[in-house]
Amino acid sequence: MELGNDTRNSEFLLLGFSEEPELQPFLFGLFLSMYLVTILGNLLIILAVNSDSHLHTPMYFFLANLSFVDICVTSTTVPKMLVNIHTQRKIITYESCIMQMYFFILFVGLDNFLLTVMAYDCFVAICHPLHYTVIMNPRLCGLLILVSWIMNILHSLLETLMVLQLSFCTHLYIPHFFCELNQMIQLACSDTFLNNLVIYFAAVLLGGAPLAGILYSYSKIVSSIRGISSALGRYKAFSTCTSHLSVVSLFYCTSLGVHLSSTATQSSLSSATASVMYAVVTPMLNPFIYSLRNRDRKEALKVFFRGKS
Numbered sequence: 001m002e003l004g005n006d007t008r009n010s011e012f013l014l015l016g017f018s019e020e021p022e023l024q025p026f027l028f029g030l031f032l033s034m035y036l037v038t039i040l041g042n043l044l045i046i047l048a049v050n051s052d053s054h055l056h057t058p059m060y061f062f063l064a065n066l067s068f069v070d071i072c073v074t075s076t077t078v079p080k081m082l083v084n085i086h087t088q089r090k091i092i093t094y095e096s097c098i099m100q101m102y103f104f105i106l107f108v109g110l111d112n113f114l115l116t117v118m119a120y121d122c123f124v125a126i127c128h129p130l131h132y133t134v135i136m137n138p139r140l141c142g143l144l145i146l147v148s149w150i151m152n153i154l155h156s157l158l159e160t161l162m163v164l165q166l167s168f169c170t171h172l173y174i175p176h177f178f179c180e181l182n183q184m185i186q187l188a189c190s191d192t193f194l195n196n197l198v199i200y201f202a203a204v205l206l207g208g209a210p211l212a213g214i215l216y217s218y219s220k221i222v223s224s225i226r227g228i229s230s231a232l233g234r235y236k237a238f239s240t241c242t243s244h245l246s247v248v249s250l251f252y253c254t255s256l257g258v259h260l261s262s263t264a265t266q267s268s269l270s271s272a273t274a275s276v277m278y279a280v281v282t283p284m285l286n287p288f289i290y291s292l293r294n295r296d297r298k299e300a301l302k303v304f305f306r307g308k309s
Helices: 021-051 058-087 094-127 129-135 138-164 181-187 193-226 231-239 242-264 268-292 295-308
Strands: 011-014 091-093
Touching: 011 058, 011 094, 021 058, 021 268, 058 091, 058 094, 058 138, 058 268, 091 094, 094 129, 094 138, 094 181, 094 193, 094 242, 138 181, 138 193, 181 193, 193 231, 193 242, 242 268
Parallel strands: none
Antiparallel strands: 011 091
16 A cells, blocks of 8 residues: 555545454444443433433533543444444555544543533532522533633644645555544654654643543532531532533543553554553443433433333
8 A cells, every 4th residue: 555645535444453353243232232322322312411401501511521422432433343344354444533523522522521510510519509509500510611612623623634744655565444533643754753742732731621620629528528517518528520520531541541452562462452441431431321320311211211201
C-alpha cells in the first residue's frame, strides 16, 4: 500500500485484535452484545430522566447528558469494528479515519468534562445544601454543558487539523480497532513534533485541570462529611456521590491503563485491550453503576415501563 503525497486517496488497515478466523464469530458476538447493552442502558437512563418530573434536577440533567455522550463514544468505534469483522475487510478510508478520530476525541473529552461538572454538583449539594437551588440554577447548568461542548469541539478540531498536515508514506497498518490519535501520529513519515506538543499540552490543560477540579471537590466533600455529627447523616451525604465516585474511578483508571499500555509496552494487543476497557466497557457499566445504587432512578424506570404497557 504505497502512498505518495496524495494522502487523502489512501486507505488504512485496522488490524483489530486477532486475525484468527475461529475467533471472529466470538469477537463479533461479544462486541455486538456489549454495544447493544451500552445503547439500551444509557437510552433507558435518558428516557427515565425525561419522563419523570421528579428527576428534572441538575444532577439528573448532567447524568442524561453523560449517557448521551457514552452512546456517542461507543457508536464512534464499535459499529465500524463489527462491520470489519462481519465482512472480513479491515479497510477504512482516510476520510473515515479522520472523522472517527475527530468524534472519538470530542466525546471522550466531553465525558471528562461532564464528570468534572457532576463533581462540582456533588460539592454544592453537600457543602452548600441551603444554597443548592440558587447556585445550580438552570442557566448555570446549561452554560456548563455549552462550555464543555465548545471546549472539546475546539480541541478535537485542533488535533484533527494537526493530523491533516501530516504525510503518510507506507505501512498504513493501524494495530488497533479504531483510528486512535497516537496510532495515527506514529504512522506519519513527516515531522510530528508539533502534534506531540499539542497532545501533551492538551493532556495537561484539558485532562489535568478537570482531574484537579474533581480532586478539589471531593476534598471539600470529605471535609464536610467529617463535620457531620450523626452517622446516619454522614452515610446519607456520602451515598449522594458514591455512584459518581465509582464512575470517575473507572474512567480515570482505564484512561491510565491506556496510557501505560501504550508507553510501557510495544504490544498492540495489550494497547487495544486497554482501549476496549476505556472506550467500550466504561460506557456500558455507567448506567448500571448509577441505576443500581439509586432508588429514584429505579422507580422512574418502573414508572416509564408501566406507562408504556
